[in-house]
Amino acid sequence: MADDSGGPGRRQEVRPGRRSEEQHDLDFEEALALVRDPGPRTTRYPGIQDLVQEHSTTSTSGHHARHRATPWPEARTVARHAARSVPRREPVGVPLDAALGLVLAAPLTALTDLPSFDTSAMDGWAVAGPGPWAVRGEGVLAGHAEPAPLGDGEAVRIATGARVPPDTTAVLRSEHGRTDTKGRLHATVPQAPGSDRAAGTPTVAHGQDIRPRGQECHAGDQLLPPGTQVTPAVLGLAAAAGYDSLRALPRPRAEVLVLGNELLTRGLPEGGLIRDALGPMLPPWLRALGADVVAVRGLGDDAAALHQAVTSSTADLIVTTGGTAAGPVDHVHPTLCRMGAEFLIDGVQVRPGHPMLLARTREDQHLVGLPGNPLAAVSGLLTLAEPLLRTLAGRVAPEPYILPLKDSVHGHPHDTRLIPVAVRDDRAVPLRYHGPAMLRGIAAADALAVVPPGGARPGEDVELLELPWALTG
Ligand SMILES: Nc1nc2c(c(=O)[nH]1)N[C@H]1C(S)=C(S)[C@@H](COP(=O)(O)OP(=O)(O)OC[C@H]3O[C@@H](n4cnc5c(N)ncnc54)[C@H](O)[C@@H]3O)O[C@H]1N2
Numbered sequence: 001m002a003d004d005s006g007g008p009g010r011r012q013e014v015r016p017g018r019r020s021e022e023q024h025d026l027d028f029e030e031a032l033a034l035v036r037d038p039g040p041r042t043t044r045y046p047g048i049q050d051l052v053q054e055h056s057t058t059s060t061s062g063h064h065a066r067h068r069a070t071p072w073p074e075a076r077t078v079a080r081h082a083a084r085s086v087p088r089r090e091p092v093g094v095p096l097d098a099a100l101g102l103v104l105a106a107p108l109t110a111l112t113d114l115p116s117f118d119t120s121a122m123d124g125w126a127v128a129g130p131g132p133w134a135v136r137g138e139g140v141l142a143g144h145a146e147p148a149p150l151g152d153g154e155a156v157r158i159a160t161g162a163r164v165p166p167d168t169t170a171v172l173r174s175e176h177g178r179t180d181t182k183g184r185l186h187a188t189v190p191q192a193p194g195s196d197r198a199a200g201t202p203t204v205a206h207g208q209d210i211r212p213r214g215q216e217c218h219a220g221d222q223l224l225p226p227g228t229q230v231t232p233a234v235l236g237l238a239a240a241a242g243y244d245s246l247r248a249l250p251r252p253r254a255e256v257l258v259l260g261n262e263l264l265t266r267g268l269p270e271g272g273l274i275r276d277a278l279g280p281m282l283p284p285w286l287r288a289l290g291a292d293v294v295a296v297r298g299l300g301d302d303a304a305a306l307h308q309a310v311t312s313s314t315a316d317l318i319v320t321t322g323g324t325a326a327g328p329v330d331h332v333h334p335t336l337c338r339m340g341a342e343f344l345i346d347g348v349q350v351r352p353g354h355p356m357l358l359a360r361t362r363e364d365q366h367l368v369g370l371p372g373n374p375l376a377a378v379s380g381l382l383t384l385a386e387p388l389l390r391t392l393a394g395r396v397a398p399e400p401y402i403l404p405l406k407d408s409v410h411g412h413p414h415d416t417r418l419i420p421v422a423v424r425d426d427r428a429v430p431l432r433y434h435g436p437a438m439l440r441g442i443a444a445a446d447a448l449a450v451v452p453p454g455g456a457r458p459g460e461d462v463e464l465l466e467l468p469w470a471l472t473g
Protein backbone atom coordinates (compact mmCIF):
# COMPACT_ATOMS: atom_id res chain seq x y z
CA MET A 1 0.00 0.00 0.00
CA ALA A 2 1.27 3.41 -0.90
CA ASP A 3 1.85 5.77 1.97
CA ASP A 4 0.11 8.90 0.75
CA SER A 5 1.15 11.17 3.57
CA GLY A 6 3.84 12.96 1.58
CA GLY A 7 1.57 14.98 -0.71
CA PRO A 8 1.68 15.08 -4.49
CA GLY A 9 5.03 15.10 -6.22
CA ARG A 10 6.98 13.87 -3.23
CA ARG A 11 8.90 10.67 -3.23
CA GLN A 12 6.91 8.14 -1.34
CA GLU A 13 7.80 4.85 0.11
CA VAL A 14 5.94 1.65 -0.32
CA ARG A 15 7.11 -0.76 2.27
CA PRO A 16 6.41 -4.44 2.26
CA GLY A 17 5.61 -4.09 5.98
CA ARG A 18 7.63 -2.71 8.87
CA ARG A 19 10.80 -4.58 9.49
CA SER A 20 10.54 -6.86 12.45
CA GLU A 21 12.02 -6.01 15.81
CA GLU A 22 14.37 -8.90 15.17
CA GLN A 23 15.69 -7.29 11.99
CA HIS A 24 16.16 -4.01 13.76
CA ASP A 25 18.04 -5.71 16.58
CA LEU A 26 20.26 -7.39 14.04
CA ASP A 27 21.16 -4.07 12.43
CA PHE A 28 21.68 -2.51 15.80
CA GLU A 29 23.96 -5.30 16.92
CA GLU A 30 25.88 -4.98 13.71
CA ALA A 31 26.19 -1.24 14.14
CA LEU A 32 27.70 -1.68 17.55
CA ALA A 33 29.76 -4.77 17.06
CA LEU A 34 32.73 -2.71 15.97
CA VAL A 35 32.66 -0.76 19.19
CA ARG A 36 31.96 -3.55 21.57
CA ASP A 37 33.67 -6.66 20.23
CA PRO A 38 37.00 -6.71 21.96
CA GLY A 39 37.54 -10.24 20.51
CA PRO A 40 40.70 -11.57 18.93
CA ARG A 41 42.13 -9.35 16.22
CA THR A 42 41.69 -12.01 13.60
CA THR A 43 38.05 -12.77 14.40
CA ARG A 44 35.97 -12.89 11.25
CA TYR A 45 32.28 -12.58 10.84
CA PRO A 46 30.96 -16.13 11.02
CA GLY A 47 29.99 -17.35 7.63
CA ILE A 48 31.92 -14.92 5.49
CA GLN A 49 34.24 -17.64 4.27
CA ASP A 50 31.23 -19.69 3.26
CA LEU A 51 29.94 -16.78 1.27
CA VAL A 52 33.27 -16.00 -0.30
CA GLN A 53 34.84 -19.32 -1.13
CA GLU A 54 32.21 -20.35 -3.55
CA HIS A 55 33.16 -17.51 -5.86
CA SER A 56 36.84 -16.84 -5.76
CA THR A 57 40.07 -18.17 -4.44
CA THR A 58 43.65 -17.13 -4.13
CA SER A 59 45.91 -20.10 -4.67
CA THR A 60 48.85 -20.79 -2.42
CA SER A 61 51.19 -19.54 -5.14
CA GLY A 62 49.41 -16.19 -5.01
CA HIS A 63 48.11 -16.69 -8.52
CA HIS A 64 44.53 -15.59 -8.62
CA ALA A 65 42.03 -18.05 -10.05
CA ARG A 66 38.95 -16.22 -11.36
CA HIS A 67 35.65 -17.90 -10.73
CA ARG A 68 32.09 -17.14 -11.64
CA ALA A 69 30.66 -13.78 -10.69
CA THR A 70 28.72 -13.40 -7.44
CA PRO A 71 24.95 -12.80 -7.61
CA TRP A 72 24.17 -9.16 -6.87
CA PRO A 73 22.27 -9.56 -3.57
CA GLU A 74 24.98 -11.84 -2.22
CA ALA A 75 27.72 -9.41 -3.24
CA ARG A 76 26.18 -6.77 -1.01
CA THR A 77 26.01 -9.23 1.88
CA VAL A 78 29.66 -10.19 1.41
CA ALA A 79 30.65 -6.50 1.42
CA ARG A 80 28.69 -5.89 4.61
CA HIS A 81 30.17 -8.91 6.35
CA ALA A 82 33.67 -8.00 5.20
CA ALA A 83 33.44 -4.84 7.29
CA ARG A 84 32.68 -6.93 10.35
CA SER A 85 35.86 -8.91 9.92
CA VAL A 86 38.14 -5.95 10.65
CA PRO A 87 39.61 -5.53 14.14
CA ARG A 88 37.74 -3.44 16.64
CA ARG A 89 37.93 0.26 15.96
CA GLU A 90 38.29 2.43 19.06
CA PRO A 91 35.60 5.05 19.57
CA VAL A 92 36.84 8.62 19.38
CA GLY A 93 35.89 11.89 21.05
CA VAL A 94 34.69 14.31 18.39
CA PRO A 95 33.80 17.99 18.88
CA LEU A 96 30.16 18.67 18.12
CA ASP A 97 30.94 20.69 15.00
CA ALA A 98 32.71 17.68 13.45
CA ALA A 99 30.27 14.97 14.55
CA LEU A 100 27.48 15.24 11.99
CA GLY A 101 26.79 11.84 10.40
CA LEU A 102 28.82 9.84 12.92
CA VAL A 103 27.29 7.12 15.04
CA LEU A 104 27.21 7.37 18.83
CA ALA A 105 29.49 4.82 20.51
CA ALA A 106 28.03 5.51 23.94
CA PRO A 107 24.56 6.47 25.15
CA LEU A 108 23.81 10.18 25.11
CA THR A 109 23.16 10.66 28.81
CA ALA A 110 21.93 14.01 30.05
CA LEU A 111 24.69 15.88 31.89
CA THR A 112 22.16 18.27 33.39
CA ASP A 113 18.48 18.63 34.12
CA LEU A 114 16.59 20.20 31.23
CA PRO A 115 15.51 22.84 31.77
CA SER A 116 18.25 23.26 34.32
CA PHE A 117 16.16 25.76 36.32
CA ASP A 118 12.48 26.71 36.54
CA THR A 119 12.04 28.81 33.43
CA SER A 120 9.47 31.30 32.22
CA ALA A 121 7.82 30.03 29.02
CA MET A 122 6.48 33.50 28.12
CA ASP A 123 7.22 37.21 28.30
CA GLY A 124 5.10 38.74 31.09
CA TRP A 125 5.20 38.74 34.87
CA ALA A 126 6.17 36.14 37.41
CA VAL A 127 3.47 36.35 40.10
CA ALA A 128 3.05 34.91 43.60
CA GLY A 129 -0.44 34.12 44.94
CA PRO A 130 -3.69 35.66 43.68
CA GLY A 131 -3.72 39.16 42.13
CA PRO A 132 -3.72 42.04 41.99
CA TRP A 133 0.02 42.18 42.50
CA ALA A 134 2.52 44.82 43.47
CA VAL A 135 5.11 44.97 40.70
CA ARG A 136 8.76 44.91 41.71
CA GLY A 137 10.97 47.53 40.05
CA GLU A 138 13.63 45.54 38.24
CA GLY A 139 12.67 42.78 35.81
CA VAL A 140 14.33 39.39 35.15
CA LEU A 141 15.88 38.58 31.78
CA ALA A 142 17.15 35.30 30.32
CA GLY A 143 20.71 34.76 31.51
CA HIS A 144 20.28 36.57 34.83
CA ALA A 145 21.40 34.82 37.99
CA GLU A 146 18.70 33.59 40.36
CA PRO A 147 16.41 36.49 41.31
CA ALA A 148 15.24 37.19 44.83
CA PRO A 149 12.14 35.23 45.98
CA LEU A 150 8.71 36.75 45.42
CA GLY A 151 6.54 37.57 48.38
CA ASP A 152 2.82 36.70 48.31
CA GLY A 153 1.00 39.35 46.22
CA GLU A 154 4.19 40.37 44.46
CA ALA A 155 5.02 40.27 40.72
CA VAL A 156 8.10 40.96 38.64
CA ARG A 157 8.54 41.55 34.89
CA ILE A 158 10.03 38.45 33.31
CA ALA A 159 11.26 37.45 29.85
CA THR A 160 10.91 34.09 28.09
CA GLY A 161 13.78 31.84 29.16
CA ALA A 162 14.52 33.74 32.38
CA ARG A 163 14.72 31.93 35.74
CA VAL A 164 11.52 32.36 37.69
CA PRO A 165 12.12 33.68 41.20
CA PRO A 166 11.63 31.23 44.09
CA ASP A 167 8.00 31.13 45.37
CA THR A 168 6.58 32.15 41.97
CA THR A 169 3.18 30.48 41.50
CA ALA A 170 2.58 31.32 37.81
CA VAL A 171 3.67 33.42 34.88
CA LEU A 172 1.13 35.85 33.50
CA ARG A 173 1.64 36.56 29.79
CA SER A 174 2.11 40.24 28.96
CA GLU A 175 -1.07 40.20 26.84
CA HIS A 176 -3.05 38.80 29.80
CA GLY A 177 -2.23 41.50 32.34
CA ARG A 178 -2.42 45.28 32.77
CA THR A 179 -1.15 47.69 35.37
CA ASP A 180 -3.47 50.28 36.90
CA THR A 181 -2.64 53.92 37.65
CA LYS A 182 -1.18 52.88 41.01
CA GLY A 183 1.17 50.46 39.25
CA ARG A 184 -0.68 47.34 40.44
CA LEU A 185 -0.92 44.40 38.10
CA HIS A 186 -4.31 42.85 37.25
CA ALA A 187 -4.95 39.67 35.29
CA THR A 188 -7.16 40.08 32.22
CA VAL A 189 -8.35 37.54 29.65
CA PRO A 190 -8.13 37.83 25.89
CA GLN A 191 -11.15 39.68 24.54
CA ALA A 192 -13.38 38.47 21.73
CA PRO A 193 -12.40 40.19 18.46
CA GLY A 194 -14.38 43.43 17.95
CA SER A 195 -15.58 43.44 21.54
CA ASP A 196 -14.32 45.47 24.45
CA ARG A 197 -15.87 43.08 26.94
CA ALA A 198 -13.78 40.47 28.63
CA ALA A 199 -14.75 36.94 27.52
CA GLY A 200 -14.74 35.54 31.07
CA THR A 201 -13.34 35.81 34.54
CA PRO A 202 -9.58 36.21 34.65
CA THR A 203 -7.95 33.10 36.05
CA VAL A 204 -4.30 32.34 36.69
CA ALA A 205 -3.66 28.61 37.00
CA HIS A 206 -1.02 27.44 39.42
CA GLY A 207 2.23 26.81 37.50
CA GLN A 208 0.96 28.20 34.22
CA ASP A 209 3.63 29.12 31.68
CA ILE A 210 6.41 27.86 33.92
CA ARG A 211 8.69 25.13 32.54
CA PRO A 212 9.75 23.31 35.69
CA ARG A 213 13.35 22.19 36.11
CA GLY A 214 13.81 18.66 34.74
CA GLN A 215 10.61 18.75 32.65
CA GLU A 216 12.42 17.24 29.64
CA CYS A 217 15.03 15.16 31.46
CA HIS A 218 17.04 14.80 34.63
CA ALA A 219 20.83 14.51 34.77
CA GLY A 220 21.70 10.86 34.12
CA ASP A 221 18.66 10.09 31.95
CA GLN A 222 19.51 8.28 28.70
CA LEU A 223 18.41 10.57 25.90
CA LEU A 224 19.56 8.41 22.98
CA PRO A 225 21.01 4.91 22.75
CA PRO A 226 24.42 4.05 21.32
CA GLY A 227 24.15 3.37 17.60
CA THR A 228 22.17 6.56 16.96
CA GLN A 229 23.37 8.49 13.93
CA VAL A 230 24.24 12.10 14.68
CA THR A 231 21.83 14.39 12.87
CA PRO A 232 21.55 18.18 13.25
CA ALA A 233 18.82 17.56 15.84
CA VAL A 234 21.11 15.22 17.82
CA LEU A 235 23.78 17.93 17.80
CA GLY A 236 21.28 20.41 19.19
CA LEU A 237 20.11 18.02 21.90
CA ALA A 238 23.69 17.13 22.85
CA ALA A 239 24.61 20.79 23.20
CA ALA A 240 21.50 21.52 25.27
CA ALA A 241 22.34 18.55 27.51
CA GLY A 242 25.82 19.90 28.20
CA TYR A 243 28.09 18.15 25.68
CA ASP A 244 31.07 19.76 23.93
CA SER A 245 32.10 16.54 22.20
CA LEU A 246 30.64 13.10 21.56
CA ARG A 247 31.99 9.54 21.76
CA ALA A 248 31.50 8.14 18.29
CA LEU A 249 32.73 5.47 15.93
CA PRO A 250 35.54 6.88 13.83
CA ARG A 251 34.72 7.63 10.21
CA PRO A 252 36.21 4.97 7.95
CA ARG A 253 39.13 6.50 6.04
CA ALA A 254 38.94 6.10 2.28
CA GLU A 255 41.54 6.77 -0.40
CA VAL A 256 40.61 7.07 -4.07
CA LEU A 257 43.05 5.98 -6.77
CA VAL A 258 41.98 7.08 -10.25
CA LEU A 259 43.61 4.96 -12.96
CA GLY A 260 43.92 5.73 -16.67
CA ASN A 261 46.39 7.59 -18.87
CA GLU A 262 43.52 8.98 -20.92
CA LEU A 263 42.17 11.27 -18.21
CA LEU A 264 42.23 15.06 -18.12
CA THR A 265 41.43 16.98 -14.98
CA ARG A 266 40.42 20.24 -16.72
CA GLY A 267 39.34 21.69 -20.05
CA LEU A 268 37.74 20.02 -23.05
CA PRO A 269 38.41 16.46 -24.22
CA GLU A 270 40.91 16.43 -27.08
CA GLY A 271 43.30 14.15 -28.93
CA GLY A 272 41.68 10.95 -27.61
CA LEU A 273 41.83 12.17 -24.02
CA ILE A 274 38.67 12.52 -21.93
CA ARG A 275 37.72 14.28 -18.72
CA ASP A 276 38.03 12.33 -15.49
CA ALA A 277 34.44 12.11 -14.29
CA LEU A 278 35.15 9.93 -11.27
CA GLY A 279 37.73 12.08 -9.47
CA PRO A 280 35.12 14.82 -8.91
CA MET A 281 32.22 12.41 -8.30
CA LEU A 282 33.53 9.81 -5.89
CA PRO A 283 34.93 11.82 -2.94
CA PRO A 284 31.71 13.65 -2.10
CA TRP A 285 29.72 10.47 -2.71
CA LEU A 286 31.99 8.53 -0.35
CA ARG A 287 31.67 11.29 2.24
CA ALA A 288 27.89 11.05 1.96
CA LEU A 289 28.28 7.34 2.68
CA GLY A 290 30.10 8.15 5.92
CA ALA A 291 33.76 8.07 4.83
CA ASP A 292 36.57 10.47 5.53
CA VAL A 293 38.27 10.81 2.14
CA VAL A 294 41.94 11.17 2.99
CA ALA A 295 43.38 11.33 -0.55
CA VAL A 296 42.40 11.33 -4.21
CA ARG A 297 45.27 10.47 -6.54
CA GLY A 298 45.49 10.13 -10.31
CA LEU A 299 47.98 7.33 -11.08
CA GLY A 300 47.69 6.89 -14.84
CA ASP A 301 48.20 3.31 -16.04
CA ASP A 302 51.34 2.67 -14.06
CA ALA A 303 51.48 -0.76 -12.41
CA ALA A 304 54.41 0.16 -10.17
CA ALA A 305 52.71 3.35 -8.98
CA LEU A 306 49.52 1.38 -8.25
CA HIS A 307 51.42 -1.25 -6.29
CA GLN A 308 53.26 1.41 -4.32
CA ALA A 309 50.05 3.35 -3.63
CA VAL A 310 48.10 0.31 -2.45
CA THR A 311 50.85 -1.20 -0.32
CA SER A 312 51.63 2.11 1.39
CA SER A 313 48.05 3.23 1.98
CA THR A 314 46.87 3.45 5.57
CA ALA A 315 43.22 3.91 4.61
CA ASP A 316 40.51 1.51 5.80
CA LEU A 317 39.17 1.38 2.25
CA ILE A 318 41.01 1.93 -1.01
CA VAL A 319 38.76 2.65 -3.98
CA THR A 320 40.30 2.25 -7.42
CA THR A 321 38.62 3.31 -10.65
CA GLY A 322 39.29 1.65 -14.00
CA GLY A 323 41.71 -1.11 -14.77
CA THR A 324 39.44 -3.90 -13.53
CA ALA A 325 39.06 -5.68 -16.89
CA ALA A 326 41.63 -7.81 -18.63
CA GLY A 327 43.12 -5.25 -21.05
CA PRO A 328 46.86 -4.70 -21.46
CA VAL A 329 46.95 -1.81 -18.96
CA ASP A 330 44.35 -3.17 -16.51
CA HIS A 331 46.65 -3.50 -13.52
CA VAL A 332 44.23 -3.96 -10.61
CA HIS A 333 44.03 -7.78 -10.61
CA PRO A 334 47.75 -8.35 -11.19
CA THR A 335 48.63 -5.89 -8.44
CA LEU A 336 46.28 -7.54 -5.93
CA CYS A 337 47.61 -10.97 -6.86
CA ARG A 338 51.19 -9.75 -6.47
CA MET A 339 50.34 -8.51 -2.98
CA GLY A 340 48.66 -11.80 -2.06
CA ALA A 341 45.39 -10.00 -1.42
CA GLU A 342 42.30 -12.09 -0.78
CA PHE A 343 39.57 -11.65 -3.38
CA LEU A 344 36.20 -11.62 -1.64
CA ILE A 345 34.31 -10.64 -4.78
CA ASP A 346 35.69 -10.90 -8.29
CA GLY A 347 32.90 -9.90 -10.62
CA VAL A 348 29.22 -9.46 -9.81
CA GLN A 349 26.18 -10.56 -11.77
CA VAL A 350 25.04 -6.99 -12.33
CA ARG A 351 24.83 -4.63 -15.33
CA PRO A 352 26.45 -2.23 -15.57
CA GLY A 353 29.49 -2.86 -13.45
CA HIS A 354 30.05 -6.60 -13.60
CA PRO A 355 33.89 -6.42 -13.42
CA MET A 356 33.74 -4.78 -9.95
CA LEU A 357 35.74 -6.46 -7.22
CA LEU A 358 36.33 -6.47 -3.48
CA ALA A 359 39.59 -7.63 -1.95
CA ARG A 360 41.01 -7.78 1.54
CA THR A 361 44.45 -6.24 1.23
CA ARG A 362 45.28 -6.40 4.94
CA GLU A 363 43.57 -7.58 8.07
CA ASP A 364 42.17 -4.08 8.53
CA GLN A 365 42.00 -2.84 4.95
CA HIS A 366 39.82 -3.53 1.92
CA LEU A 367 39.98 -2.47 -1.70
CA VAL A 368 36.96 -1.93 -3.89
CA GLY A 369 37.84 -1.95 -7.58
CA LEU A 370 35.30 0.09 -9.53
CA PRO A 371 35.09 -0.36 -13.30
CA GLY A 372 36.16 2.66 -15.32
CA ASN A 373 32.88 3.20 -17.16
CA PRO A 374 31.30 5.90 -15.01
CA LEU A 375 27.83 4.39 -14.47
CA ALA A 376 29.49 1.01 -13.91
CA ALA A 377 31.56 2.75 -11.21
CA VAL A 378 28.35 4.03 -9.56
CA SER A 379 27.01 0.49 -9.65
CA GLY A 380 30.15 -0.77 -7.91
CA LEU A 381 30.01 2.04 -5.40
CA LEU A 382 26.46 1.18 -4.34
CA THR A 383 26.92 -2.57 -4.55
CA LEU A 384 30.21 -2.94 -2.66
CA ALA A 385 31.46 0.32 -1.15
CA GLU A 386 28.12 1.40 0.34
CA PRO A 387 27.45 -1.70 2.50
CA LEU A 388 31.11 -1.89 3.52
CA LEU A 389 31.35 1.76 4.54
CA ARG A 390 27.94 1.77 6.17
CA THR A 391 28.89 -1.16 8.38
CA LEU A 392 32.33 0.26 9.19
CA ALA A 393 30.68 3.56 10.11
CA GLY A 394 28.18 1.71 12.33
CA ARG A 395 25.21 3.00 10.37
CA VAL A 396 22.02 0.98 10.27
CA ALA A 397 20.77 -0.28 6.89
CA PRO A 398 17.99 1.84 5.44
CA GLU A 399 14.55 0.28 5.29
CA PRO A 400 13.79 -1.33 1.93
CA TYR A 401 12.33 1.25 -0.43
CA ILE A 402 10.02 -0.22 -3.01
CA LEU A 403 7.94 1.43 -5.71
CA PRO A 404 6.12 0.22 -8.81
CA LEU A 405 7.77 0.88 -12.15
CA LYS A 406 6.03 3.25 -14.52
CA ASP A 407 7.43 1.62 -17.66
CA SER A 408 8.83 -1.79 -18.42
CA VAL A 409 12.57 -2.40 -18.22
CA HIS A 410 14.26 -5.02 -20.33
CA GLY A 411 16.12 -7.47 -18.20
CA HIS A 412 19.44 -9.16 -18.61
CA PRO A 413 18.93 -12.91 -18.93
CA HIS A 414 21.04 -13.77 -15.85
CA ASP A 415 22.19 -10.56 -14.22
CA THR A 416 20.54 -7.90 -12.08
CA ARG A 417 20.30 -4.49 -13.76
CA LEU A 418 20.62 -1.17 -11.95
CA ILE A 419 18.71 1.54 -13.80
CA PRO A 420 18.53 5.24 -12.89
CA VAL A 421 14.94 6.27 -12.13
CA ALA A 422 13.12 9.46 -11.27
CA VAL A 423 10.30 9.16 -8.75
CA ARG A 424 7.10 10.80 -9.93
CA ASP A 425 3.60 10.28 -8.53
CA ASP A 426 4.61 7.21 -6.51
CA ARG A 427 6.16 5.52 -9.51
CA ALA A 428 9.73 4.85 -10.54
CA VAL A 429 10.22 6.25 -14.02
CA PRO A 430 13.17 4.62 -15.82
CA LEU A 431 15.45 7.25 -17.31
CA ARG A 432 17.19 7.22 -20.66
CA TYR A 433 20.94 7.55 -21.00
CA HIS A 434 21.68 4.67 -18.69
CA GLY A 435 24.53 3.18 -20.74
CA PRO A 436 27.59 2.10 -18.70
CA ALA A 437 29.63 5.05 -19.95
CA MET A 438 26.87 7.63 -19.32
CA LEU A 439 26.14 9.79 -16.30
CA ARG A 440 23.29 11.77 -17.88
CA GLY A 441 20.60 9.46 -16.49
CA ILE A 442 21.99 9.11 -12.97
CA ALA A 443 22.58 12.87 -12.71
CA ALA A 444 18.82 13.41 -13.15
CA ALA A 445 17.81 10.43 -11.01
CA ASP A 446 16.32 10.07 -7.55
CA ALA A 447 17.40 6.45 -7.17
CA LEU A 448 18.70 3.34 -8.90
CA ALA A 449 16.07 0.67 -9.52
CA VAL A 450 17.10 -2.93 -8.97
CA VAL A 451 15.72 -4.84 -11.97
CA PRO A 452 15.88 -8.60 -11.49
CA PRO A 453 17.13 -10.97 -14.19
CA GLY A 454 14.47 -11.23 -16.88
CA GLY A 455 13.30 -7.62 -16.48
CA ALA A 456 10.25 -5.98 -14.96
CA ARG A 457 6.81 -5.01 -16.29
CA PRO A 458 4.99 -1.71 -15.79
CA GLY A 459 3.42 -1.65 -12.33
CA GLU A 460 5.83 -4.26 -10.97
CA ASP A 461 7.38 -3.39 -7.60
CA VAL A 462 11.12 -2.88 -7.67
CA GLU A 463 13.60 -2.13 -4.90
CA LEU A 464 15.16 1.32 -5.11
CA LEU A 465 18.65 2.19 -3.96
CA GLU A 466 18.38 5.74 -2.73
CA LEU A 467 21.05 8.23 -3.61
CA PRO A 468 22.48 9.75 -0.43
CA TRP A 469 21.51 13.30 -1.39
CA ALA A 470 17.99 12.25 -2.37
CA LEU A 471 17.24 11.16 1.20
CA THR A 472 16.40 14.69 2.21
CA GLY A 473 14.72 15.69 -1.07
N1 LIG B 1 37.16 -8.08 -23.48
C1 LIG B 1 36.41 -7.46 -22.58
N2 LIG B 1 36.50 -6.15 -22.49
C2 LIG B 1 35.74 -5.52 -21.57
C3 LIG B 1 34.86 -6.22 -20.75
C4 LIG B 1 34.81 -7.62 -20.87
O1 LIG B 1 34.06 -8.30 -20.15
N3 LIG B 1 35.62 -8.20 -21.79
N4 LIG B 1 34.08 -5.55 -19.86
C5 LIG B 1 33.75 -4.23 -20.22
C6 LIG B 1 33.10 -3.58 -19.14
S1 LIG B 1 31.53 -4.10 -18.83
C7 LIG B 1 33.65 -2.58 -18.44
S2 LIG B 1 32.75 -1.74 -17.25
C8 LIG B 1 34.99 -2.14 -18.67
C9 LIG B 1 35.74 -2.12 -17.35
O2 LIG B 1 36.96 -1.71 -17.67
P1 LIG B 1 38.02 -1.20 -16.66
O3 LIG B 1 37.52 -1.23 -15.27
O4 LIG B 1 39.28 -1.93 -16.94
O5 LIG B 1 38.11 0.30 -17.04
P2 LIG B 1 38.99 1.01 -18.15
O6 LIG B 1 39.26 0.06 -19.24
O7 LIG B 1 40.10 1.64 -17.48
O8 LIG B 1 37.94 2.08 -18.62
C10 LIG B 1 36.74 1.72 -19.19
C11 LIG B 1 36.12 2.97 -19.82
O9 LIG B 1 35.88 3.93 -18.83
C12 LIG B 1 36.59 5.14 -19.12
N5 LIG B 1 37.07 5.69 -17.85
C13 LIG B 1 37.96 5.15 -17.02
N6 LIG B 1 38.18 5.94 -15.98
C14 LIG B 1 37.40 7.01 -16.14
C15 LIG B 1 37.20 8.19 -15.39
N7 LIG B 1 37.85 8.40 -14.23
N8 LIG B 1 36.33 9.10 -15.86
C16 LIG B 1 35.68 8.89 -17.03
N9 LIG B 1 35.82 7.78 -17.78
C17 LIG B 1 36.69 6.86 -17.35
C18 LIG B 1 37.73 4.72 -19.98
O10 LIG B 1 38.22 5.77 -20.74
C19 LIG B 1 37.06 3.62 -20.82
O11 LIG B 1 36.27 4.22 -21.83
O12 LIG B 1 35.68 -3.01 -19.52
C20 LIG B 1 34.95 -3.39 -20.66
N10 LIG B 1 35.81 -4.15 -21.49
Ligand code: MOO
Nearest residue numbers: 352353354376436
Ligand atom coordinates in the same frame (compact mmCIF):
# COMPACT_ATOMS: atom_id res chain seq x y z
O1 MOO C 1 29.15 -3.62 -17.04
MO1 MOO C 1 30.32 -2.58 -17.75
O2 MOO C 1 30.43 -2.52 -16.22
O3 MOO C 1 29.07 -2.54 -18.89
O4 MOO C 1 30.12 -0.97 -17.97
